[in-house]
Amino acid sequence: MISFFSRLLDTISPRPCAICGDRLGASEQVLCARCNLNLPRTGFALHPKDNAMSRLFEHLLPIERCAALMFHSGGSQASRVVYDMKYFDRPEYAVEMGRMMAEEFAPTGFFEGIDLIIPVPLTRRRIRQRGYNQSEKLAQGVSEITGIAVEKHAVKRIKFSETQTHKDRWQRTDNVEGAFSLANPARVSGKHVLIVDDVVTSGATVLACATQIVKAGNVKISVLSLSFAKSST
Numbered sequence: 001m002i003s004f005f006s007r008l009l010d011t012i013s014p015r016p017c018a019i020c021g022d023r024l025g026a027s028e029q030v031l032c033a034r035c036n037l038n039l040p041r042t043g044f045a046l047h048p049k050d051n052a053m054s055r056l057f058e059h060l061l062p063i064e065r066c067a068a069l070m071f072h073s074g075g076s077q078a079s080r081v082v083y084d085m086k087y088f089d090r091p092e093y094a095v096e097m098g099r100m101m102a103e104e105f106a107p108t109g110f111f112e113g114i115d116l117i118i119p120v121p122l123t124r125r126r127i128r129q130r131g132y133n134q135s136e137k138l139a140q141g142v143s144e145i146t147g148i149a150v151e152k153h154a155v156k157r158i159k160f161s162e163t164q165t166h167k168d169r170w171q172r173t174d175n176v177e178g179a180f181s182l183a184n185p186a187r188v189s190g191k192h193v194l195i196v197d198d199v200v201t202s203g204a205t206v207l208a209c210a211t212q213i214v215k216a217g218n219v220k221i222s223v224l225s226l227s228f229a230k231s232s233t
Helices: 004-012 033-037 079-087 091-108 124-130 134-146 169-176 204-216
Strands: 066-071 116-119 155-157 180-182 192-200 220-228
Touching: 066 091, 079 091, 079 134, 079 192, 079 220, 091 134, 091 220, 116 134, 134 192, 155 204, 180 204, 192 204, 204 220
Parallel strands: 066 220, 116 192, 192 220
Antiparallel strands: 155 180
């Protein structure tokens, strides 16, 4: 039920949809019903072992499951929510989109058997600039729905990488080489770990992070992303 306070707050300070800017209803969060319905959903959670994102890691690292909520295309309407949560100080967008992913994917069995969620870490410098880690906020939202704990201390980012946006596949790989280190193997050894990121394109960042995690031994890896942008190179 929507509380009287929530309705009053919406009247005094209307909340805009992150995509179209229209006023949100009292029961709507981040996206209005129309924009939510029109999100370019991938459907990957229905085939988590065989989809365009999972195939990025073939012959590189055994991945249990891969899924993204929506396709990402630079400049598209749907991409606005990603840009806002990443660059325009809207961490609450990431939390809510994490909840949305978890609610939609849970009925498919995507989260069954997963022990820990590891958001792709940022360097301290990047967090100081942005104020938060958007992948960590996404993971928080997923955790709130699934009850799976978020592990923030097993892996560290030790290299401040340049943005991946305008790099090709090989440049992306070089850009994140040596970017992560396994800080606490005991936290992940013997566990099924879900790596959470905001946007997956070439898979280079996730792969670099996962490569460190598997060093802990007897680790299973799955991947969840808010958006998937197919790399053209």
